[in-house]
Amino acid sequence: MNWYQNLFELIDMRSFSNLWFWIALAVVWSTASHWVLGVPFDMVIRARKQGGQAETDLEDMVRINVNRLLYIARVSGLWLLGFGCFFLTMLALLAFYYDMEFAQALLLLGFPMSIVGLLSLSTARLIQDEGSTGEVLRRRMTRHRFFVQVIGMISIFVTAMWGMYQNMSLGPLGG
Template sequence: MDWYETVFELIDMRSFSNLWFWIALAVLWSSTSHWVLGVPWDMVLRARKKDAPDQSVTDLHDMVRINTNRILYIVHESGLLIAGFVCFVLTVLALTGFIYGREISQALFLMGFPMSLVGLASFLSARKIRMQALEGALLYKQMNRHRIVTQIIGMISIFVTAMWGMLQNMSVGVLGG
């Protein structure tokens, strides 16, 4: 076995039978769930405590304000362009994956589409935080609500991806054997 075969065996383009794909999927949803609007969840928990130091509350409010302003600025400046590009990429992935049968495109679509929903939810949460000038308990509640929405999207995404991946692996096993 030569070097190229070893590398291509390690980086298999059949995504659903590849351990690296499932590790990447787990890391994607784990980190997405941990970083709520760009703020680490442990920072929210620390600030939510009754006996939290004033500095942790101030830090949280500053971080939420910075990330909210950043998200809204990006959407305001280039939101339409980003939306068009994301829709184009997702359409290409869906067509090449589900119409032409490319497994790598299916895998990327099953990761990208739910992340686009999380991006939309992040924009809506950021807009609500800014418009209502949320602070204190109301801010913590909105951050928690956004995290739950992200986790629900993640759970559905992982379930659908796992079911589709098993179907793909079983059909390859049946057709290949």
């Protein structure tokens, strides 16, 4: 056996039958729903319960991250959009035209996260345009988190269905 075969035996490239893929999927969506616009959601809860300094800290963190996101979008947004579309298109072609399971797994992770990225940019723009503070800011952050969680649930469901289909159609040894 050559080194290539040894490597692919050690690292199962059939993503949907690999436990590490499912762990990574859970971690990605757990992290995405906890860090709302780069701010841990527990700060939103603490600001709602305590007010005062917790509220000020939340507003400062949100202001910093919103300004950062919008600056990146203004400076290099078109380039990032172009590279993102190129990368997702490349993954889609590899995944479904060339039938590569690893590319399917990456696409099922990357495409919904790109939607979350666009949603984050939209929410950041709304927060800046409104000058959101206090209860309005907390509601906006909570609504954003809710939509991220909905996207995550749909994504996990679709990924699980596609993964089960792949595992049942390919069988235990990969066809």
